[in-house]
Amino acid sequence: MSENKIFAGPRVRRIRNGLSLTQTAMAEALGISPSYLNLIERNQRPLTVQLLLKLAAVYQIDLAELRGQASDSLGELRAVFADPLLSGELPGDQELIEIAEAAPNAAMGLIKLYRAYKEQGSRLKDLTSLLSGQDQAAALSGARLPMDEVREIFETRPYHFARLDAAAEAFHQRLAPGDDLQTALKDWLRRDHGLAVRTLPIHVMPDLRRRFDRHSLRLFLSERLSAEDQLCEIAMEAAHFAMPEALAEELAALPLTSGEARRIARFELARYAALALMMPYGTFLDICRRVQFDIDLVRVRMRVSFEQAASRMVTLQRSGALGPPFFLLEIDHAGNRLRARGAAGFPHRAFGGGCVKLSLHATFAQPGQILVERAEMPAGASFLLVARTTDGPRSGFNERVRRTALLLGCEAGQAGETVYAAVPAPPLAAGTACRLCERQGCLARAEPPVTRPLGLDEMVAGLSVFDFQ
Template structure:
């Protein structure tokens, strides 16, 4: 029987590199030519029995290591690529054999990464089982319900036709004129027998709003501003009066779990509350006449700056649409709290993760409106308006909750806004996010781009914290 040929070039090369030997030095020790050793390392020549014995004698190499297959690493790689996530990536095992033989350290890294992924998936599965045992809805498809709701709402328009129509019809029946809170209180009392009461901090220290079904009273925290109190009352009223419209829109979202639907229902109730406070036709007319001056709009409708800005991002009724705005809100640590858009948040074109955006600078000037034009690497430009938002009032010694909001639109349509003078200034060069931005020499860069290798040169230091090729 003919002896099986042994091709172990990558293993021989690893032995040589580990000993810091040149091909000439190793070839001389093995009594072969450097060119022949080069062919062996490239798997173009097999290892002979004599050469195997020479390697074992000179470098104390384990012959079984050279003669054996790729062993455990190949089996583990097969296990990795048997996962349904990767099973369709390779037509056969030959590429795995080549990876295991030619790049065993990379193969080991892939195996470790897959093990970490499997461990996290197992933990999430255990968490899902624990939640189900305690009566909570399970996590769907390895994704938290809140993330699913956020992603769903970010992808679609912020205009909900059924809610808008129902809110306009309901708002027309309210008394109180421009005083929304008074009209809603009258409706709650007359139609549902619910009384609204503002509670002091020491009675309701941790809640903004609470409905007590036994006493039929709606409690509102005194921590809230008048605009926020009206908004909380509107959310409660919308949940009661506009539920059919909310549920119809909810069905269209096609969410995967009951928990995701519950979260989305809260979000849609907030949308309905904004529609009640700022009826579509009246608000659109006021927005156009004031050239979208958010401060004037919030004063006219008795709402907060954040509510007026969010309402602008919802005005996309067919045949009666406003400028298509999008909106982001973050906290002081940069955590994203919400992202919405009149036509879906422009993630691909705008991103919203650049530290140079004025939404971050707004924290340095609380209460001030910052307007500027930004330009993306692909040349797209946007008018952005940013301002901080104050949270509920705090007691002495508490730290106030402050967030920042950015509302933006294409710079081409932004010239007609009261903030349009910012388009005459030099635009600020931004990117979608550091990981996706290839602007060189950016002083604000926080991470290297994933699309370029790092340029590590001990003799050169660039302006950016991360230089890349």
């Protein structure tokens, strides 16, 4: 009987490259000649059953990787070539299968380019509608990138996941780490799962903060990371092993529409689980109350970073054990919004966070210093805001530090139990964003409001070039 044959050259080549092996080294391990392996990788020779078993035994490869379909991207490629601009280019699926099989990275690049094209078209349509002078706001486009979809969900819903908090507390109690959680997690991963953790120098892993090698069961961390960030990465890996059910249940509860969106959300949930493991809910809330939510004191007592402590404070919404309803915003030097989270969803309508007068922007001129202010919004809402810069992974010589600014806030009337409520801070007349703000005579105005016509008068000049009627 003739044995089954599989042509899977590109997949074999990807496995070899992923292991950083030459054709000679892999051929020697498999007991074949380098020229024969070269023919296999070029799909000029099949993979026999014996060679499949040899690959699985030597490199611990799941046979599904070699026997699976051409690529998970095949369906997305079909959608790309179903576009009216491309619908007549391909007569059938065979060429798509060949593209996905032989050049998966190029296929994914084509998919990303098409997504960007569709997103740009949608945003231009929204902008045209907004600037056309219509009375109603432009309808939100249905086409969004997976990252936009995940961000919108996490910004609009409460940032609290009860199942993850409960699972993290139970695991922390079983682990009993004492004062050294990192060592306890490393020992548990090695003992129960055979996984070793190593820190690599920058020149060995210059572009990555972490890499999990599932073939050798090793987690590599970059020496760029601070001790707190290294602990977070280890805790994320432990969360995948220790609480998979809780992660799966919370992920299933989110209204996500694509596999890529679910992968992004799973990463965010794993980071939440890591923070919950580093700062168990009950212990963390008790410390916060004792020091009146002083972020610096909390981070010292919990042995975490400022950013990690501030992020965890947003999650304190357990029934019967509530903290203040904090919200968090993170931006970069250019004002790009990187994160927005809230105990009840980020308060876009009432606060916005787009006002240039906020101390969030001033922190870049005073790195490491905490700035406290009370922002008064045009609709009458008042917010107590705490802002500070935070630095990213360590940079080498001639590398620019990645510095972002964090803002932790809550409504002023609900900030009484925080140490910051006693700080004398004059009220700041702020707005949600220039395009939506109707404050007259604002020195910081960068754009005219969309709700009012400009007050162009040759005889009178106001404080801003965007004065309005």
